[in-house]
Amino acid sequence: MQNDYRGWMRLFSRPRIWPAVLVLTIAPSAWAADATSRPSVPAAIAAPEDGTWSMPAKNYASTRYSGLEEINRENVGQLKVAFTFSPGTTKGQESAPIVVDNTLYFVGPYPNVLYALDLTQPGAPMKWKYEPKPEASAQGEACCESVNRGPTYSNGRIFYATVDGHAVAVDAKTGAEAWKVKLTDYTKGETMTMAPLVVKGKVLVGNSGGEFGVRGWLTALDEKTGKLVWRAYSTGPDSDVLIGPEYKPFYDMDRGKDLGVSTWPADAWQQGGGSVWGWISYDPELNLIYYGTSNPSPWNDSVRPGDNKFSDGIFARDPDTGAAHWFYQIGPHDLYDHDAVNENILLDMDVGGKPRKVIVRPERNGMIYVWDRTTGEVLSADPYVHINSTKGVDMKTGRLIYDDGKRPMPGKVVRDICPTAPGAKDWNPSAFSESTGLLYIPHNNMCMDWESTSVGYIAGTPYVGADVKYYAGPGGNRGEFCAWDPVARKKVWSIPEEFPLWSGAAATAGGLVFYGTLDGWFKAVDDSSGKVLWRFKTDSGIIGQPTVFRGPDGHQYVAILSGIGGWAGAMVSNDLDPRDATAGNGWGSAVADLKRRVAKGGTLYVFSLPH
Numbered sequence: 348m349q350n351d352y353r354g355w356m357r358l359f360s361r362p363r364i365w366p367a368v369l370v371l372t373i374a375p376s377a378w379a380a381d382a383t384s385r386p387s388v389p390a391a392i393a394a395p396e397d398g399t400w401s402m403p404a405k406n407y408a409s410t411r412y413s414g415l416e417e418i419n420r421e422n423v424g425q426l427k428v429a430f431t432f433s434p435g436t437t438k439g440q441e442s443a444p445i446v447v448d449n450t451l452y453f454v455g456p457y458p459n460v461l462y463a464l465d466l467t468q469p470g471a472p473m474k475w476k477y478e479p480k481p482e483a484s485a486q487g488e489a490c491c492e493s494v495n496r497g498p499t500y501s502n503g504r505i506f507y508a509t510v511d512g513h514a515v516a517v518d519a520k521t522g523a524e525a526w527k528v529k530l531t532d533y534t535k536g537e538t539m540t541m542a543p544l545v546v547k548g549k550v551l552v553g554n555s556g557g558e559f560g561v562r563g564w565l566t567a568l569d570e571k572t573g574k575l576v577w578r579a580y581s582t583g584p585d586s587d588v589l590i591g592p593e594y595k596p597f598y599d600m601d602r603g604k605d606l607g608v609s610t611w612p613a614d615a616w617q618q619g620g621g622s623v624w625g626w627i628s629y630d631p632e633l634n635l636i637y638y639g640t641s642n643p644s645p646w647n648d649s650v651r652p653g654d655n656k657f658s659d660g661i662f663a664r665d666p667d668t669g670a671a672h673w674f675y676q677i678g679p680h681d682l683y684d685h686d687a688v689n690e691n692i693l694l695d696m697d698v699g700g701k702p703r704k705v706i707v708r709p710e711r712n713g714m715i716y717v718w719d720r721t722t723g724e725v726l727s728a729d730p731y732v733h734i735n736s737t738k739g740v741d742m743k744t745g746r747l748i749y750d751d752g753k754r755p756m757p758g759k760v761v762r763d764i765c766p767t768a769p770g771a772k773d774w775n776p777s778a779f780s781e782s783t784g785l786l787y788i789p790h791n792n793m794c795m796d797w798e799s800t801s802v803g804y805i806a807g808t809p810y811v812g813a814d815v816k817y818y819a820g821p822g823g824n825r826g827e828f829c830a831w832d833p834v835a836r837k838k839v840w841s842i843p844e845e846f847p848l849w850s851g852a853a854a855t856a857g858g859l860v861f862y863g864t865l866d867g868w869f870k871a872v873d874d875s876s877g878k879v880l881w882r883f884k885t886d887s888g889i890i891g892q893p894t895v896f897r898g899p900d901g902h903q904y905v906a907i908l909s910g911i912g913g914w915a916g917a918m919v920s921n922d923l924d925p926r927d928a929t930a931g932n933g934w935g936s937a938v939a940d941l942k943r944r945v946a947k948g949g950t951l952y953v954f955s956l957p958h
Contacts, residue, residue, distance in 0.1 A: 384834055385784030386696035389704065391632040396856075398897025401500040403443035403542045404776065405853075405894075407629040408693040411778035412854045413895035417903040418956060419857030423871045423881045429904060429955040430471045432464060437947040438920050439912020443497035443542065443851070443892035444951060446906075447519065449899040450474060452505055453908060453951060457486050457493035459509045461517060464951075467899045471953070475522035477515075485511035485533040488807060490558035490932075491914035492921070494540055496774070497892065501545035501570060506552075508539035514552050514568060526573035530554070530566060535806045537561040544627040546636060546666040549576055553623025553638070557686065558932075560644040560810035563621035563658070567669060577669035581621030581640045581657050582607045588657060589669045596673045597723040598745035600654065610653040618804050619651070620644035621658035625688025625774055630704070633721060635663045635672060637693070637706055641686035646768070647799040647812030649757050654679040659687045661706070663723065673723035677710060678747055682755055683736060683797070684768035684813075685711040690776040692786065696834060698726050707833050709777055709788045711770025712737060712747070715831060729836050731829065732771040732792060733821050736764050755799045755813070765794040767817045768933060769914060773849065776892065780854040783874050785839060786831040787860045789848035792820040795933065815933040825937070828852075828862055830877060840877035846941060849915045851892035853905075861905055863889025865916060866944045869907050869952065885909035887948025888916050888941070902958055910949035911941075920947055 387393075388408045396414030405411045418426065434440075438456040445452050451464040451471065461477040486493045489510055498507040504525055505517045512531030517524055530552070531537040536559020543552040549567040557563070563581035568574065579589040584605045596602055603609070608616055621640040628637045643651055643658035659678035664671050677687045692707045698717065705726065706718045713734040717726040728740040738748040753764050772790035779786050795817045802812025819825045826844035831837070850863035854874060863869045865888045871881040888911030898904050912920035914931065918938050923930040925939030 384697065386694040386833055388781060389630060389632060389693055389695050391630065392693065399447050400445050400894045400896045401447045402445065402544065403497040403499065403892055404626060404628070404690065407631065409626060409628045409690045409776070410692060410781065411776060411852065412781050414856045415895055415897060415903045416855065416857040418855065418859065418905065420859065420873055420880060422956060423859055425956050426871070426881050426954045427957055429953045431953070432462070432471065432951040434460065434462060434949055436949045437910065439492045439494045439916055440891050440908035440910030440949050441494040441496050441913055442908055444894050444906040444908065445498060445500055446894065446896035447500045450519070451906065452498050452500070454495045454498050454507050455949070456495055456912065457481060457510050459495055461498060461505060461507060463522060477517045477522045477524065479509045479513060479515055479527065481509040481511035481513070482533065485538060488533045488536050488559065489538045489540065489555065492912050492917055494913050496540060497542040499543050499545055506543045506545060506550050508541060508543060508552050510538050510540065512537060512539050514543065514550060514573065516573060528568060528573040535559070535561065541624045544629065545570055546629045549666055551627055551636065551666070555622050555624040557620035557622045557641040557644055558809055558811055559807065560618035560620065560804050561622055562617055562619060563623050563640055565623045565638060567666065579664060579669045579671070581623065582611070582616040582619040584608055588671065589664070590671045593665065593670045593672050596675065598675065600679060600744060600746055601674050601676055606656040610656045612652055615651055618644055618810065619655060619658060623688070625686070626690040626776065628691040628693050629666065630693055630720060633704070634665060635720070636666045637661060637663055637691040637720065639687035639689060639691070641688055642681050642684045645802045645810045645812040646684050647757070647802050648680060648682050648755060649799060650802065650812070655681065659685060661687060661691070661718070663720065675718065675723045675725065675745065677716070678712060682749060683764065685770055687711065688774060689772065692779050693720060694779065694833070707786060709772050709786070709790065711772060713766045713771035717833060727836055731788065731831060731838060732790065733765050736766070755797050757799045760796055760798045762796045763794055764797055765820055766791065767793045767795040768815055773914070775849050775890070776851040778852040778854040778860060780860070780874055782856055782858065784832070784834065785874065786833055787852045787854055787874070788829050788831055789850055789852050789862050790827055790829070791847040792822065792824055792827050793817050793847060793937065794820045814929060816928045816935065817933045817937040828872070830874070842872065842877055842879070846938060847915050849890040849913055853893040853895055855895055861893040861907070863891065863893070863907055863909070865889070865911065865938070865941060867909060883954070885952055886946065886950055887911045888919065888945045890916055902955055904953050904955045906951065906953045908951050911945055911947060918942060919945060
């Protein structure tokens with residue numbers, strides 16, 4: 348098997364052509380709610396707006412909300428480019444630009460260079476760059492391109508991960524390397540793409556590679572030295588998963604001894620996936636971190652009977668020791684590659700007339716979950732897209748109810764499964780507005796055909812076992828940006844988008860929400876109505892994360908990286924053939940028209956009002 352990225356993306360091939368879909372018009376509706384009923388950020392996390400953005404999620408609650416309001420509904424139409432910066436790479440730009448002490452930092456895709464730009468100088472010239480020099484061959488072990496989801500700042504240092512499996516700490520002022528630690532063996536398909544989170548002096552970072560049959564884990568490193576503090580695996584015996592007397596899951600299905608072994612056939616847990624490449628949140632009051640685990644390996648579920656713990660679920664752990672407090676499996680025996688790694692938004696809100704500490708998350712399987720974050724109880728699970736692969740959640744047992752008519756079978760093509768393997772929403776984070784109490788979700792509207800195929804494990808090569816093809820869902824639009832009311836449990840307004848959405852979102856006190864599209868439009872919309880108030884065409888497609896900050900001049904700025912790539916954009920960035928319906932592991936003809944609409948690129952854009 349060809350062991351490079353293009354070989355991986357072409358792993359399956361069958362030609363198919365799909366027609367282009369025209370841009371659909373917006374259909375917003377007005378929204379109003381009693382402010383007293385709105386969810387709020389936990390008091391232990393809430394803080395006055397200081398104008399910085401020091402971690403990709405903005406804060407430990409993962410709201411991606413800025414309290415700045417100089418740029419607002421009335422004047423956003425005047426937004427102009429303040430400056431740009433090109434890192435010189437033309438692969439997927441997924442990093443969040445973060446801003447601390449008048450310096451903007453971001454990380455590019457391979458070769459994972461960290462850039463520091465001086466915001467005190469005209470045009471924000473580069474202060475320094477740090478080059479970790481990852482192994483070039485690691486690119487071929489990254490399933491969905493050698494992207495990087497950004498750095499994080501803590502106590503004078505910048506922390507991030509490299510595609511060849513290193514975590515690094517860099518002096519924020521000078522760019523000098525403080526430490527660099529190897530955590531994985533990328534030759535076995537174990538890479539790193541996630542943005543770390545620093546909690547109580549520990550750098551939390553996990554691995555990628557579910558499509559290569561890795562064994563997933565989350566690791567805590569000492570912030571000062573890089574020394575390993577603890578590692579919690581997602582599969583294996585309780586001693587490896589760090590399950591002990593503190594572990595008290597809410598549902599029977601997640602209780603038992605050594606479930607990380609007994610819910611797998613033979614020794615399959617050793618290549619069982621459950622990687623940790625998404626987002627982590629932290630509740631200082633409960634002293635718990637929350638994160639999700641990815642799909643079990645391989646995609647072909649027939650070779651892994653059982654629930655396949657602890658893949659496709661959410662963990663609550665003590666950040667000091669790594670000890671698990673609870674786990675909930677969102678997709679027992681996952682059928683569709685529905686990694687459960689999305690953002691965990693921590694809120695306090697009334698549920699059923701009672702105040703609850705909750706986690707809200709738009710899940711890849713098409714439902715928005717609300718959990719009690721103290722216990723792991725599912726309080727609600729509501730569809731936000733068209734779903735026919737499952738029938739909801741059994742609220743007594745907590746189990747996801749699969750539709751047997753859409754269950755994959757070896758040698759049979761099962762058609763019209765909704766949502767797709769990339770899910771109703773992949774890794775790209777939503778935003779919660781403290782002003783409106785709404786959640787703003789960039790997501791997909793797609794369905795797929797699936798055929799399970801024979802598969803065998805060979806270290807360092809794709810371990811998938813499925814032939815998949817994606818296409819537009821009901822209505823013909825492949826993407827959507829929507830506002831969701833977590834109290835009323837309903838969609839408030841939505842914007843159909845021609846292409847799937849792979850950009851994150853950011854909300855502001857100025858009544859705005861920002862997001863980008865695969866064909867390169869960066870947009871600002873009214874947070875109450877969904878009306879598009881401003882848009883700007885960048886030089887490439889947007890799969891990055893917008894951030895908002897106050898510059899040293901006292902004015903507000905909005906930043907976004909443009910650069911097509913990642914899983915959804917690899918058709919362009921890797922020059923794949925759109926006549927191959929399964930190119931890009933399913934994207935093929937689903938985004939064939941994207942190659943005619945957007946070019947390769949890589950540019951940081953920073954916008955402001957004229958001043």
